[in-house]
Amino acid sequence: MAVYTEVSQEDLAIFLGQYDIGRALSYKGIAEGVENSNYLLQTDKGRYILTLYEKRVEVKDLPFFLGFMDHLAQKNLKCPVPVHARDGVALKRLSGRPAAIISFLDGMCINRPNEKHCEQVGFNLARLHMAGRDYTGVRANNLGPDQWRPLFDQCAARADEVTPGLKQIIAEELDYLTQNWPGGLSQGIIHADLFPDNVFFIDDMCSGLIDFYFACNDALAYDLAICINAWCFERSGEFNATKARKLTQGYMSQNPLPGKDIEALPNLCRGASLRFLLTRLYDWLNQVDGALVKPKNPNEYLERLRFHQKASSSASYGLS
Amino acid sequence: MAVYTEVSQEDLAIFLGQYDIGRALSYKGIAEGVENSNYLLQTDKGRYILTLYEKRVEVKDLPFFLGFMDHLAQKNLKCPVPVHARDGVALKRLSGRPAAIISFLDGMCINRPNEKHCEQVGFNLARLHMAGRDYTGVRANNLGPDQWRPLFDQCAARADEVTPGLKQIIAEELDYLTQNWPGGLSQGIIHADLFPDNVFFIDDMCSGLIDFYFACNDALAYDLAICINAWCFERSGEFNATKARKLTQGYMSQNPLPGKDIEALPNLCRGASLRFLLTRLYDWLNQVDGALVKPKNPNEYLERLRFHQKASSSASYGLS
Numbered sequence: 001m002a003v004y005t006e007v008s009q010e011d012l013a014i015f016l017g018q019y020d021i022g023r024a025l026s027y028k029g030i031a032e033g034v035e036n037s038n039y040l041l042q043t044d045k046g047r048y049i050l051t052l053y054e055k056r057v058e059v060k061d062l063p064f065f066l067g068f069m070d071h072l073a074q075k076n077l078k079c080p081v082p083v084h085a086r087d088g089v090a091l092k093r094l095s096g097r098p099a100a101i102i103s104f105l106d107g108m109c110i111n112r113p114n115e116k117h118c119e120q121v122g123f124n125l126a127r128l129h130m131a132g133r134d135y136t137g138v139r140a141n142n143l144g145p146d147q148w149r150p151l152f153d154q155c156a157a158r159a160d161e162v163t164p165g166l167k168q169i170i171a172e173e174l175d176y177l178t179q180n181w182p183g184g185l186s187q188g189i190i191h192a193d194l195f196p197d198n199v200f201f202i203d204d205m206c207s208g209l210i211d212f213y214f215a216c217n218d219a220l221a222y223d224l225a226i227c228i229n230a231w232c233f234e235r236s237g238e239f240n241a242t243k244a245r246k247l248t249q250g251y252m253s254q255n256p257l258p259g260k261d262i263e264a265l266p267n268l269c270r271g272a273s274l275r276f277l278l279t280r281l282y283d284w285l286n287q288v289d290g291a292l293v294k295p296k297n298p299n300e301y302l303e304r305l306r307f308h309q310k311a312s313s314s315a316s317y318g319l320s
Numbered sequence: 321m322a323v324y325t326e327v328s329q330e331d332l333a334i335f336l337g338q339y340d341i342g343r344a345l346s347y348k349g350i351a352e353g354v355e356n357s358n359y360l361l362q363t364d365k366g367r368y369i370l371t372l373y374e375k376r377v378e379v380k381d382l383p384f385f386l387g388f389m390d391h392l393a394q395k396n397l398k399c400p401v402p403v404h405a406r407d408g409v410a411l412k413r414l415s416g417r418p419a420a421i422i423s424f425l426d427g428m429c430i431n432r433p434n435e436k437h438c439e440q441v442g443f444n445l446a447r448l449h450m451a452g453r454d455y456t457g458v459r460a461n462n463l464g465p466d467q468w469r470p471l472f473d474q475c476a477a478r479a480d481e482v483t484p485g486l487k488q489i490i491a492e493e494l495d496y497l498t499q500n501w502p503g504g505l506s507q508g509i510i511h512a513d514l515f516p517d518n519v520f521f522i523d524d525m526c527s528g529l530i531d532f533y534f535a536c537n538d539a540l541a542y543d544l545a546i547c548i549n550a551w552c553f554e555r556s557g558e559f560n561a562t563k564a565r566k567l568t569q570g571y572m573s574q575n576p577l578p579g580k581d582i583e584a585l586p587n588l589c590r591g592a593s594l595r596f597l598l599t600r601l602y603d604w605l606n607q608v609d610g611a612l613v614k615p616k617n618p619n620e621y622l623e624r625l626r627f628h629q630k631a632s633s634s635a636s637y638g639l640s
Binding site for chain 1: 328329330332343344345346347348349350351352360362367424425426427428429430431432520521522523
């Protein structure tokens with residue numbers, strides 16, 4: 001939950017004067033998104049999300065993200081669309097922060113996704129990749145393989161506080177992935193954070209994808225690997241092979257990836273586990289007193305990493 | 321900001337099955353109300369607030385509060401109205417907590433109230449008191465004068481940690497108020513917490529009052545004293561006599577109080593200052609690690625108390 005920046009009614013009224021979306025009838029800080037402050041804004045013309053970008057988001061990346069959302073909406077992908085002010089600009093400032101108004105998307109996150117939800121996630125991830133093909137924006141993945149070692153260096157000394165032996169496990173995995181990280185895969189714009197928090201459903205149908213603030217250029221199959229990590233493990237820690245098959249086949253039904261991408265999946269899944277293990281470890285070791293967001297336990301991703309280390313081929317994920 | 325209890329989409333769907341308000345299209349935890357978890361719920365029939373009552377609210381009091389809101393709505397006071405399930409019951413359970421669905425009220429809180437806002441607060445407070453006259457529910461004020469000394473006893477030893485000399489100041493004020501607390505005043509149901517957080521405006525017009533979870537039977541003029549404390553001091557700490565005049569006269573234009581009530585105002589204002597000074601002091605000294613709500617500085621109310629101690633008559637508040 002997160003409202004880091006308070007917006008006064010007076011400042012909001014002036015801000016809305018730049019747009020053609022009517023006057024505010026209400027706005028409520030909402031517990032959504034861990035990186036930014038979000039308000040659900042009701043005007044006499046409709047419902048919107050007002051986002052104030054906080055310090056963890058690089059201001060220079062915002063045109064890439066907002067432009068990508070514009071692009072996806074033009075391709076009829078179900079996602080929030082930035083509202084442009086009368087001067088054509090979507091990125092403004094409010095209460096001292098960069099800010100944007102985004103269209104409101106109906107739908108709810110699923111706490112306990114079933115196989116059908118997983119299939120839809122795969123399907124919609126593929127549609128996202130396809131829609132992104134001709135987006136001209138470029139943004140490097142600032143949480144990609146090159147960044148894992150520097151991130152580890154900042155955590156290594158205290159990693160064993162979380163789990164004895166963790167430092168050694170990560171060091172070995174980093175060495176393995178450095179030597180075996182797949183190259184030459186199909187590239188595109190990936191979501192890079194398509195967790196259950198970021199997929200809306202109404203009944204069992206996906207109503208849209210949100211939170212494009214990690215989107216970047218990277219291997220498409222790596223995005224699939226992130227989704228496998230995020231959607232196909234039970235709360236008990238157990239891998240659900242049926243969910244993985246539904247997810248990967250949902251993807252392939254729309255955007256069939258070449259054999260090389262598919263073969264790379266076990267290593268990509270290891271990498272995705274390591275990426276979330278490392279960022280969670282960092283956040284766990286660097287908890288801010290009085291922070292609004294409780295850091296998540298890194299060990300969940302250690303367990304997932306161990307599963308992927310044992311996966312012999314992409315058949316483990318329902319692909320052949 | 322406060323979402324203490326997470327509600328899954330699955331549990332919500334079952335819960336909504338008891339009502340005739342359609343199916344959920346979205347629900348967002350909102351940063352409103354410090355005592356309870358609140359969700360802004362959108363169904364295909366409308367917008368609602370879903371409230372889960374947390375531990376600080378006494379479950380036995382909930383029928384009083386919800387009944388009072390029902391009663392006020394019947395009198396056409398602008399306030400949220402509990403939605404009754406098909407069985408006629410407004411108070412249900414969800415995710416292990418007592419829960420209710422309340423109608424959504426348009427409007428926004430004002431950060432920097434002006435004289436016009438203050439006049440409207442007085443006007444609407446009076447309307448609230450008038451509408452409450454024939455409400456048959458009864459609830460004692462559990463933060464009234466009788467509770468101040470026990471509250472102080474829990475804080476006294478550490479009061480000077482907040483401000484040197486505070487223990488002595490409060491002890492003397494308690495003695496003074498015990499001897500001079502006015503009796504025989506007009507009684508009724510008071511809001512008891514009508515702070516700027518709890519009054520919605522659209523443009524400069526009051527669109528409604530919210531948060532009736534401190535409502536109780538007490539002196540009507542004490543409610544006016546709470547509002548004077550809450551609305552008529554500037555951020556600098558200075559008392560704004562014009563705002564107080566507008567507020568009290570806005571009140572009197574609707575519900576003229578007898579002379580005895582008016583004469584009691586300086587002591588009632590001292591009592592209201594002390595009440596918020598004590599509860600803030602208690603919360604300040606008993607901060608919970610990782611709490612979502614940052615306690616407010618008690619000293620604000622020490623300054624207000626000092627102002628009221630010097631007020632010679634109700635003329636200080638614009639009444640004669």
